[in-house]
Structure formats: C-alpha cells, structure tokens
Amino acid sequence: MPHSAALEPIQHINVKLFALAPAPEGILDAAIPVFHRWIQEGACPELLIDVADYRHVPDGPGVILIGHEANYSLDCEGGRLGLLYNRKTRSDGSFEQRLRFSYERALQAAQLLEREQEFAGILKFDPACLEVVVNDRLLAPNTEETWRLLQPHVQSVFREVLGERALALDWASADPRERFRVRVDASAASREPKTAA
Amino acid sequence: MKASNHLWRERLAAEMPPQLAREIDVFESELTLRKQGKIEEKVFAETRLRRGCYGQRYDNGQRHDGIAARTLRYPSGELTKGPNTLWDAPGMQRIKVPFGGLNARQLEVLAELAEEYADGIAHVTTRQDFQLHFVHIEDTPAIMRRLAAVGITTREACGNSVRNVTGCPLAGVCRDEVFDVTPYAKACAYFLLGHPDCQDFGRKFKISFSGCRDKPCALARIHDIGLVAAARMEDGRLRRGFEVYVGGGLGPVPYQAKLFTEFLPVEELLPTAQAIARIFARLGEKKNRNRARLKFLVERLGIDEFRRLVAEERAALPHDPAWTSYLPEAERFEEKPSRSPSRLVPLESSNGGGFARWTATNVYRQRQPGYVTVTVRLPLGDITAHQLRKLADAARRYTPEAVRTTVEQNIVLRWVSEADLPALYEELKQAKLAAPGAGTIADITACPGTDTCKLGISASRGLARELERRFQQAGETLDHAARSLRIKISGCFNSCGQHHVADLGFYGVSRNKYNYTVPHFQVVLGGQWSENGGAYGLAVAAVPSKRIPEAVDRITKKFLAERSDGETFQQYVKRTGKAALKQALEDLMEVPPHEVDASYYTDWGDAREFTTEDIGVGECAGEVVSSADFQLAASEREVFEAQLLLDRGEVKAAAKLALEAMLHGARALLNLPQNAAVEDQVVVDEFRRQFYDTQLFFDPFVGGTFANHFFRAWESRNEPPTPDGVRRLVSEAQLFIDACHSCRGRTAAGAAKR
Numbered sequence: 001m002p003h004s005a006a007l008e009p010i011q012h013i014n015v016k017l018f019a020l021a022p023a024p025e026g027i028l029d030a031a032i033p034v035f036h037r038w039i040q041e042g043a044c045p046e047l048l049i050d051v052a053d054y055r056h057v058p059d060g061p062g063v064i065l066i067g068h069e070a071n072y073s074l075d076c077e078g079g080r081l082g083l084l085y086n087r088k089t090r091s092d093g094s095f096e097q098r099l100r101f102s103y104e105r106a107l108q109a110a111q112l113l114e115r116e117q118e119f120a121g122i123l124k125f126d127p128a129c130l131e132v133v134v135n136d137r138l139l140a141p142n143t144e145e146t147w148r149l150l151q152p153h154v155q156s157v158f159r160e161v162l163g164e165r166a167l168a169l170d171w172a173s174a175d176p177r178e179r180f181r182v183r184v185d186a187s188a189a190s191r192e193p194k195t196a197a
Numbered sequence: 198m199k200a201s202n203h204l205w206r207e208r209l210a211a212e213m214p215p216q217l218a219r220e221i222d223v224f225e226s227e228l229t230l231r232k233q234g235k236i237e238e239k240v241f242a243e244t245r246l247r248r249g250c251y252g253q254r255y256d257n258g259q260r261h262d263g264i265a266a267r268t269l270r271y272p273s274g275e276l277t278k279g280p281n282t283l284w285d286a287p288g289m290q291r292i293k294v295p296f297g298g299l300n301a302r303q304l305e306v307l308a309e310l311a312e313e314y315a316d317g318i319a320h321v322t323t324r325q326d327f328q329l330h331f332v333h334i335e336d337t338p339a340i341m342r343r344l345a346a347v348g349i350t351t352r353e354a355c356g357n358s359v360r361n362v363t364g365c366p367l368a369g370v371c372r373d374e375v376f377d378v379t380p381y382a383k384a385c386a387y388f389l390l391g392h393p394d395c396q397d398f399g400r401k402f403k404i405s406f407s408g409c410r411d412k413p414c415a416l417a418r419i420h421d422i423g424l425v426a427a428a429r430m431e432d433g434r435l436r437r438g439f440e441v442y443v444g445g446g447l448g449p450v451p452y453q454a455k456l457f458t459e460f461l462p463v464e465e466l467l468p469t470a471q472a473i474a475r476i477f478a479r480l481g482e483k484k485n486r487n488r489a490r491l492k493f494l495v496e497r498l499g500i501d502e503f504r505r506l507v508a509e510e511r512a513a514l515p516h517d518p519a520w521t522s523y524l525p526e527a528e529r530f531e532e533k534p535s536r537s538p539s540r541l542v543p544l545e546s547s548n549g550g551g552f553a554r555w556t557a558t559n560v561y562r563q564r565q566p567g568y569v570t571v572t573v574r575l576p577l578g579d580i581t582a583h584q585l586r587k588l589a590d591a592a593r594r595y596t597p598e599a600v601r602t603t604v605e606q607n608i609v610l611r612w613v614s615e616a617d618l619p620a621l622y623e624e625l626k627q628a629k630l631a632a633p634g635a636g637t638i639a640d641i642t643a644c645p646g647t648d649t650c651k652l653g654i655s656a657s658r659g660l661a662r663e664l665e666r667r668f669q670q671a672g673e674t675l676d677h678a679a680r681s682l683r684i685k686i687s688g689c690f691n692s693c694g695q696h697h698v699a700d701l702g703f704y705g706v707s708r709n710k711y712n713y714t715v716p717h718f719q720v721v722l723g724g725q726w727s728e729n730g731g732a733y734g735l736a737v738a739a740v741p742s743k744r745i746p747e748a749v750d751r752i753t754k755k756f757l758a759e760r761s762d763g764e765t766f767q768q769y770v771k772r773t774g775k776a777a778l779k780q781a782l783e784d785l786m787e788v789p790p791h792e793v794d795a796s797y798y799t800d801w802g803d804a805r806e807f808t809t810e811d812i813g814v815g816e817c818a819g820e821v822v823s824s825a826d827f828q829l830a831a832s833e834r835e836v837f838e839a840q841l842l843l844d845r846g847e848v849k850a851a852a853k854l855a856l857e858a859m860l861h862g863a864r865a866l867l868n869l870p871q872n873a874a875v876e877d878q879v880v881v882d883e884f885r886r887q888f889y890d891t892q893l894f895f896d897p898f899v900g901g902t903f904a905n906h907f908f909r910a911w912e913s914r915n916e917p918p919t920p921d922g923v924r925r926l927v928s929e930a931q932l933f934i935d936a937c938h939s940c941r942g943r944t945a946a947g948a949a950k951r
Binding site: 139 | 200254264270308309312313316318333581659666
C-alpha cells in the first residue's frame with residue numbers, strides 16, 4: 001500500500017506526558033474535585049461529561065475525565081503517573097497534524113493541572129518525556145511495518161515541537177498483543193516545547 | 198466513532214460463525230436505519246438491549262455538575278437510541294459469559310476491547326458477565342464482531358430475555374458437588390439463546406446452576422429458575438438430575454424461590470425450561486413492568502398450579518432432539534489438566550508472609566489430588582487490559598485455560614498444580630493481581646451505582662472503595678469471625694449488588710435534612726449467603742453514607758464482643774434482635790447542618806453536592822422539625838417495630854403496624870397535623886388524589902409502584918395474614934416510606950425554589 005494511503009486512516013492517537021519524579025501518595029484523590037470543576041468551567045475544548053474513579057485499580061487508569069471527543073486522565077498504567085489524552089473521535093489533517101494536535105491537547109491539560117491549587121508544587125509534568133499510543137489495532141498493529149511507517153513522522157513532529165536536540169524514540173515491541181506504542185524522550189532538549197497556538 | 202469500525206466485518210468474516218455474523222449485520226443495519234429515523238426509538242431501544250447495549254447515567258443529556266443541571270450538547274443533537282436516550286451519550290456493553298467460562302484468547306480480546314472502546318477497564322458483574330463502560334453505540338457492531346470471532350455473543354445480555362446463565366465457578370473441581378454442572382449450564386444457555394419461546398417475555402429471566410445445595414456459589418434461590426445438582430439410584434444406576442427452584446428474585450422486594458421439584462432428570466432439563474418459558478411468555482404480566490418478573494406469576498398462581506401448568510405445557514411440546522442430543526457428551530465431560538499433579542506441603546510453605554496470607558484465602562484444594570483453584574481478587578470487579586493479558590499468560594502456562602468469573606466479581610484459575618503455586622503467585626504479584634482476602638470481609642461486592650447507572654441513588658462503588666481501603670489498612674488485625682463476614686452494596690433498592698443475601702448489606706436511599714438531600718444507605722442485616730442464598734436480611738436503619746464505615750466497624754465490634762462460641766453472624770443478629778442493633782447505630786444516623794459539616798452532603802468519590810433531582814437547595818435552614826418530619830420519623834419507627842414483631846412470630850400485629858407506618862407516611866406528605874382526627878380511608882383517598890393521580894409521588898424508574906404497595910396494603914387489611922405475605926408487606930412498607938422521604942424532599946425543594 002502506498003505510504004500516504006497507509007498513514008491517512010490512522011486515528012485515535014493518544015499521548016501521555018509523564019509526571020516528573022514520583023508523585024506523593026494520595027495524589028489521585030485531588031484529581032476528583034479538579035476534574036469536576038473542569039466540567040463546571042468547561043475547562044477543555046471537548047464536551048466534558050463525567051469523572052470516572054479507578055483509584056482502587058493498581059497501575060490502572062487512575063481518575064478519568066470522560067469527554068465525548070476525548071478523555072483526559074491522571075493515568076497510572078505501567079506504574080508511571082502521567083497525563084493521558086485519549087482521542088476517541090477523528091481528528092483532522094495529516095497523521096503528523098493529528099499527532100501534534102493530541103500532544104498539544106495533552107500539554108495544555110498538563111499545564112492546567114499544574115496550576116490547580118490542589119496540585120501546586122507537587123505535580124509537574126515533563127513535556128519532553130512522553131508516550132504515543134495509537135489506540136486502534138487494525139489501523140496500526142504493533143508490528144515492524146507500523147514502526148517503519150510511523151517512526152519518521154513521529155520523529156518529525158517532536159523534532160519540531162521539542163527542538164533539535166537529541167531525541168530518543170523507543171518502540172515498545174516486546175508484546176505484539178499490545179497497541180502500537182512509542183516512547184519519546186528529549187529530556188536533554190529544550191523544556192519549552194513549540195506549540196502551534 | 199472508531200475509524201476502523203467498517204473494516205472489521207471483512208477482516209473477521211472467516212472467523213465468525215455465520216449465524217452470529219448475520220445477526221450482527223442485521224443489527225448494524227438497524228443502527229443505520231435508526232440514524233435515518235426509519236426505526237422507531239422504542240423499537241431500537243429493545244433491539245439494542247437484546248444485544249447487550251445498555252444506557253448509562255446522564256444519557257438523557259442532563260447532568261447536575263454540582264452547581265446546576267447542565268445540558269450535554271452532543272454533536273448528534275436530538276437523535277436518540279431510545280426514549281430519552283441520546284445517540285452520542287456513552288453507554289455500557291454487557292458481554293455474556295455462560296457459567297463464567299473463558300479461555301486465554303477471549304481474555305485477550307476483552308483486553309483489546311477495553312482499551313480501544315471503553316475506559317481501559319473490563320468489569321466483572323454479579324452475574325458472571327463482563328461489562329465495558331463509556332462505549333459509543335456506533336462502536337458496538339465492531340465490538341460484537343471481535344467477540345464473535347472468539348466465540349462470544351452479546352445477544353440477549355439485556356432486555357426481556359433469558360440473561361446470562363450462571364454456574365458455580367468450581368463446577369468440576371468442587372469437593373462437595375454432586376456432579377459437574379458445566380455441560381448442562383452450557384446446553385441450557387445455548388438452547389434458550391434466541392429460542393422462539395423466549396422472545397415474548399414481559400421482563401428478564403435468570404437461570405443458575407449449582408453443584409451442591411449448601412454452598413452459595415450460584416445462588417439458586419434468588420433466580421427465576423435455580424437448578425441444584427442431585428443424583429439418585431435407579432435400577433442400580435446413578436441417575437443425574439436437578440433439584441429445581443422457581444420464582445426467586447431480588448429486586449426491591451426479594452422473593453425466595455419455591456421448590457418446583459426435588460428431582461428433575463437431566464433428560465427433562467431443557468424441555469422443562471422451555472415449558473416454563475412458554476408459561477411465562479403466555480401468562481406473565483406485560484403491561485406493568487414492576488410486576489412482570491416470574492416471581493409475581495408464581496406467587497399469583499401458587500406453586501401447585503404453576504407446576505400443573507408447566508406439566509401440561511411440557512406434555513404438549515413438540516419433540517426437539519436438541520433436548521437430549523448433548524447428553525452423552527455431557528455424561529463424559531471432564532476438564533483435563535495441562536500439568537501433572539503435585540503437592541506443596543504445607544500449602545503456605547514458602548515465599549514468606551505475603552504468599553502465606555494469599556494461600557490462606559485465595560487457594561482452594563480441588564477434589565482432584567495435587568490441584569488447586571486460585572481466586573484472583575479484583576477490586577470492585579475491575580481489571581485492566583494489561584492485567585487481562587497477564588492473566589491469559591498465566592492461564593496458558595499453568596492451566597488448561599480453565600478460567601471462570603464468579604458472582605463475587607472475581608476470576609478463578611482452575612487446575613493449578615500445587616507445586617506451581619509459588620511461581621504463579623509471583624506472576625500474579627507482578628501484575629498486581631495477588632491481593633489476598635478473597636471471600637472475606639475485604640472482598641466487597643458492589644453494583645455500579647451512581648458511577649454509571651441511571652437508577653443509582655447512592656455511591657455503592659465509592660462506599661465499597663472506602664471500606665476496602667480501610668480493611669486493607671487494618672490488615673490482619675481483624676478477628677477471623679469478622680473477616681469471614683460478607684458485605685454487599687447496591688446503589689438503590691433494585692439490589693443488583695445482592696445486598697439481601699449479605700451478612701452486612703447496604704442499599705442506597707436519600708433523606709431530606711435541612712432542605713438538602715443527603716445520601717444514605719439502608720443497613721440490611723442477617724442475610725444468608727450460604728445454602729444458595731438461603732435467607733434475606735431486613736432493613737435496620739438508614740445511615741448517612743459518610744458514616745457507613747463507622748457503622749460497619751461498630752456492628753462488627755459488637756458482634757465480636759457479644760457472640761457466643763461458634764455463633765454465626767446471622768444467628769447473632771437473630772438472637773440480639775434488630776432493635777438492639779439499631780440502637781447501636783442511632784447516633785450515627787444524625788446529620789449535622791450543612792454549615793457545620795458539608796462532607797455529609799457529598800457522596801463517596803464525588804466532589805459534587807449530592808442530588809437525586811435536578812433542583813436547587815431550599816432556604817428553610819431555620820426550621821426546627823416540622824409536623825411532617827415528626828410523622829415520617831414515626832413511620833420509620835413503626836415499620837422497624839413491625840419487623841421486630843414479625844421476628845417474634847406476631848404476624849397479625851406486624852401486618853397492622855406496617856400498615857400504620859404507611860398511613861403515617863401518607864399523613865406526613867399530606868401535611869396533616871399530628872394526631873389529627875382524619876379517618877384512614879380519607880387519608881388513603883386524599884393521598885391518591887394529591888400524590889398518585891398527579892404523579893407527584895412517582896419514582897422515575899418504578900413510577901407509582903411504591904404507592905401501589907400502600908393501596909394494596911390498605912385494600913387487603915382485613916385478609917388473614919400469612920408469614921410470607923407479611924414479610925413482603927414489611928419490605929414494601931419500608932420502600933413506601935423511603936419514597937415518602939424522596940417525595941417530601943422533592944416537594945420541599947420545589948416550594949423553596951418558588
């Protein structure tokens with residue numbers, strides 16, 4: 001299949017920005033009132049619907065702000081706390097534009113969370129250390145072929161967004177049952193990412 | 198919603214059974230026709246329910262955000278998927294798992310679906326199903342196709358149909374069973390699936406299979422048909438059969454199933470189930486949904502007449518070879534292990550304290566020497582996609598992929614060779630699936646409640662979460678007698694959390710305090726889990742939600758301090774009496790004013806001020822206690838005392854007091870001064886005129902049902918009471934009084950708004 005034809009259908013690109021340093025115990029508790037407040041205030045561009053509480057699940061989804069177009073969550077999957085943007089409806093543009101869109105939404109939410117009084121001084125995210133997951137196994141199976149297809153585009157987006165310094169891309173290839181997942185680490189890069197806005 | 202939805206049909210064409218594939222194609226067409234407005238919304242609603250596509254809270258597009266009721270403006274606008282159910286609103290997909298049986302590949306597919314279409318979690322229900330939450334209706338055909346490709350159908354998971362056929366998770370390995378019920382449960386499930394005689398029910402229909410009478414694993418007595426394995430010698434041959442119970446059910450008012458027959462030969466299992474289905478379809482209530490379960494039909498007819506009708510129906514049935522064609526294989530059915538047997542002596546020998554604690558509660562020695570069944574305890578029945586994959590790995594490595602879900606919302610791995618236990622434990626520990634305490638007080642069952650259910654009144658999961666957290670902190674300090682208690686929590690009176698059969702049961706209610714609506718739970722004590730759900734508890738007191746943990750603590754401490762040697766909790770409750778237990782909780786029932794402690798006015802895990810209606814808060818903070826509140830308090834006291842009379846066998850007095858309690862509740866709503874000389878008939882008539890005919894009293898889900906309890910109690914006041922009848926009357930009186938509270942809260946807030 002031609003390169004662009006294979007790329008074009010890929011949607012539902014999730015981005016998780018990792019929190020810096022281990023977070024204090026009980027940090028998820030604060031997410032509940034914060035996310036309820038975000039619904040009241042319409043804090044995100046998406047239609048925000050409800051808050052789902054999974055604090056009891058170890059290394060689980062944490063606390064999720066359920067939206068129609070996307071969910072935002074303080075997520076603990078893999079034992080690592082982060083702000084996860086889970087894109088549920090289609091995004092416009094090319095693959096690179098969709099990836100950048102998801103990254104920017106994740107970043108905006110992360111920055112908003114950092115400014116909330118409940119998290120002031122105790123929660124900080126690393127905008128240059130993140131994970132990209134394509135949440136659709138049929139369109140992007142966890143294979144070498146997908147990696148070869150997407151790697152240059154992921155690299156291109158984060159070179160532009162995070163600066164020209166060393167950028168490490170690591171494909172989580174161990175389990176073919178998993179979704180396609182790439183860890184992006186430019187921690188040595190500029191901490192001021194370039195966003196479209 | 199998902200970009201790949203349209204691709205799965207072709208991708209999985211060769212893997213789906215043709216019949217299932219066709220059904221899903223039809224459903225997908227119906228979806229399209231509904232979007233075009235060519236199928237009526239009510240019809241589409243029943244269609245999707247019969248495919249397990251359920252609604253969720255706020256799917257009418259309205260949600261109170263803690264400040265005000267807001268409209269959720271979905272892109273699809275006013276397009277609906279059922280009456281008052283918006284198209285784009287997130288829903289729930291229920292996935293049937295007959296007798297709870299799954300293999301490794303099925304676990305993996307569930308993991309994929311949880312990640313791609315839901316919130317990353319697969320939830321095990323109290324009927325051994327799986328549920329996925331926050332699913333879009335347009336994703337459901339793809340979900341169904343992916344499930345069909347691994348042999349799972351969602352057909353008739355909801356709706357007026359035969360629901361998931363449940364079965365003992367230890368069937369085939371249990372030390373106490375009469376025989377392995379697995380092949381019979383499976384045959385029943387697939388024989389009745391889509392059967393023409395099961396398409397015209399007025400309500401749902403639930404069947405369960407137990408391997409023995411004493412253990413509760415499949416709760417035969419709370420089902421429409423409960424089957425308990427039995428055997429008898431005939432002509433020198435051991436003949437398999439079932440002790441059959443019919444007409445059980447929980448819901449707002451629980452009914453114990455009646456014994457239909459002591460022995461039904463296996464050859465008669467399917468034709469009898471079919472005959473019962475036909476009777477239910479023909480004679481069951483269809484208009485009034487709240488009286489449409491089989492239990493009401495059995496009650497109306499009486500068990501003898503019901504039996505006669507079924508026998509007559511059975512005799513008239515045209516023969517179906519499917520009734521018996523499965524039997525030779527069922528006789529021979531035997532699950533085989535994948536690894537050789539071995540002993541680990543003692544069972545908790547190695548790996549230190551954690552392993553010892555885990556084996557003490559989570560490991561069951563099978564009747565086959567050298568093998569154990571391991572329970573994976575899931576917090577609130579939830580498991581992540583990653584954990585599902587790890588479980589699939591473990592199932593492949595250590596078992597013949599013999600995995601079952603349980604009605605206690607856990608998962609078991611069968612046929613584990615004992616010597617493999619330490620390695621399995623380490624793997625489960627890595628995956629955070631090695632929580633000890635299965636089947637103990639820390640292993641709490643809770644329905645979804647206000648998290649996602651439209652009917653939820655109080656936060657059953659939030660409360661369960663808090664209690665589990667506290668028990669985890671308490672660790673091993675709890676006495677064994679307390680640790681063996683069972684807690685079950687329902688978000689409302691519909692008892693999906695099975696609170697009636699718990700030692701400590703709770704169901705969500707609300708109370709009006711200082712013109713606020715405050716979340717509470719009714720404390721239900723003395724239910725019997727053993728003997729297949731052998732007896733139901735009764736409500737003791739309504740305690741504010743935020744004080745339930747203290748109530749649990751107090752009741753368990755009291756039990757430990759006062760119990761006699763070897764006395765069970767149920768025996769203790771009976772001996773102590775509910776009056777004394779209520780007294781022990783009385784101070785916990787107090788609610789401070791909002792300005793003193795606002796935490797009472799939110800529920801567990803929810804930052805919003807509690808509400809059951811989309812209304813604002815009144816301004817009568819200065820009011821002390823009104824006449825109406827006095828009368829409602831009197832009605833609460835009277836219904837409680839009616840329970841005590843019933844416990845003492847004073848049936849006639851209990852019936853009289855239960856009715857008086859209801860009359861007091863009605864007087865309270867009518868704002869009659871205390872002791873006003875108004876005749877009871879006038880009270881009934883005025884209540885009907887002012888609250889029933891106007892529908893002011895109506896509950897959003899059950900409509901006028903609770904008022905009808907009152908009217909029925911009044912009309913039958915001169916009939917000779919029976920113990921069963923009065924037991925139900927007392928339960929109905931409690932529901933009526935709860936509804937009086939709700940109604941009073943609504944009318945008071947409405948008056949304040951004006």
